[in-house]
Amino acid sequence: SQQGEEDPQALSIQEGENATMNCSYKTSINNLQWYRQNSGRGLVHLILIRSNEREKHSGRLRVTLDTSKKSSSLLITASRAADTASYFCATVNNAGNMLTFGGGTRLMVKP
Amino acid sequence: NAGVMQNPRHLVRRRGQEARLRCSPMKGHSHVYWYRQLPEEGLKFMVYLQKENIIDESGMPKERFSAEFPKEGPSILRIQQVVRGDSAAYFCASSAGQGATEAFFGQGTRLTVV
Numbered sequence: 251s252q253q254g255e256e257d258p259q260a261l262s263i264q265e266g267e268n269a270t271m272n273c274s275y276k277t278s279i280n281n282l283q284w285y286r287q288n289s290g291r292g293l294v295h296l297i298l299i300r301s302n303e304r305e306k307h308s309g310r311l312r313v314t315l316d317t318s319k320k321s322s323s324l325l326i327t328a329s330r331a332a333d334t335a336s337y338f339c340a341t342v343n344n345a346g347n348m349l350t351f352g353g354g355t356r357l358m359v360k361p
Numbered sequence: 362n363a364g365v366m367q368n369p370r371h372l373v374r375r376r377g378q379e380a381r382l383r384c385s386p387m388k389g390h391s392h393v394y395w396y397r398q399l400p401e402e403g404l405k406f407m408v409y410l411q412k413e414n415i416i417d418e419s420g421m422p423k424e425r426f427s428a429e430f431p432k433e434g435p436s437i438l439r440i441q442q443v444v445r446g447d448s449a450a451y452f453c454a455s456s457a458g459q460g461a462t463e464a465f466f467g468q469g470t471r472l473t474v475v
Contacts, residue, residue, distance in 0.1 A: 283463060292365075292452060292466035293404070338403060340464075349394060349454070349464055353403035 256339055256352040264360050269326040271355040273339030274319075280342045282315055283349070284324050287336045296324075296337075331361040365455050366435075367467035374443045374474050382438040382470045386455030393436045394454045394464065395421075395428060404452060410436060443474045 256273050263269055273282070281300045285293040299306045299315045299322065306313045312325040326333055336354040343350075366385040374380050386393050391412045396404040406420040410430035421428065425443075430436040440447055450471050454464040 285466075292468045293454070295463040295465065298463055350406050351396070351404040356401075 256337070256355045258355060259353065260356045260358075262358045262360065263329055265329060265331055267329055267359075269329050269333070269357055269359070271324045271337050271357070273322045273324070273352055275322075275339075275341045275352075276320065277341075278344055279317075280344050282313075282322050283340045283342070284311075284313060284322075285338045285340060285351075287338065287354070289335075293338065326357075329357075329359045331359050333357060333359045365453060365465050365467035367451075367453050367470050369470060370468060372470055372472045374472065376444055376474055377442050380440040380443050380447070380472055380474075382440075382451050382453075382472070383435045384438070384453030384455075384467060385435040386453075387457075387465050390455035390457050390465070392456045392458065393430050394456075395436070395438050396452045396454070398450045398452060398469075407438070407451075440472075443472075445474050448472055448474045 256271055261269055279301055281298055283298045284296045286296055287293045297306055297308050297311055297313050299313050301317055304315060310327045315322045336356045338351050338354045340349045340351045365387055368383050372380055393410045395407040397407055398404045408421045408428045409417040412430055413432050425441045427439045450469045452466055452469045454466045456462050456464045
């Protein structure tokens with residue numbers, strides 16, 4: 251079964267609003283990564299947060315990690331129509347040798 | 362420094378034929394992952410390879426599927442005797458380390474079995 255599970259599965263917001271996506275996982279991790287996928291394209295790495303980190307920022311992205319709850323969230327602030335894509339979380343286990351992905355959150359930002 | 366290159370981008374095969382999907386990792390990367398994605402779904406892990414070694418193939422069907430990453434040349438995902446259910450997008454990713462660093466993805470190969 252998939253290690254990471256995102257919710258919601260789909261999210262529709264207006265341009266300028268914030269978008270929050272959540273990811274839950276089951277086993278211990280070394281790090282958690284968020285990726286973005288535009289329709290029909292490959293995945294693009296957004297941000298990596300290590301198991302000993304609680305929060306990370308990158309531009310309009312803010313990621314949190316709660317290892318006690320085995321969950322992470324991705325916040326996109328001041329969303330733009332160009333942010334429309336699917337967003338996936340991926341976990342790397344403590345052996346550091348695998349990426350497992352959840353089913354993704356499909357974000358639509360309406361202009 | 363070219364990114365991860367997958368070819369072909371689109372592949373059509375008749376049922377029973379063989380499909381060979383190629384992945385050239387980024388320069389200097391010795392770790393390759395293969396994933397399969399159905400429309401509107403997430404990526405399902407298939408196999409993780411380092412040069413000349415299969416590290417984890419727990420996501421790959423035991424029959425008809427095989428993968429290799431030779432010392433020289435690209436990684437190959439091979440599907441023998443394809444069936445309609447094999448139709449999907451197959452993505453390859455490479456990383457420099459053991460997954461503790463970011464992975465770079467190719468554009469995928471879209472396999473259609475007719």
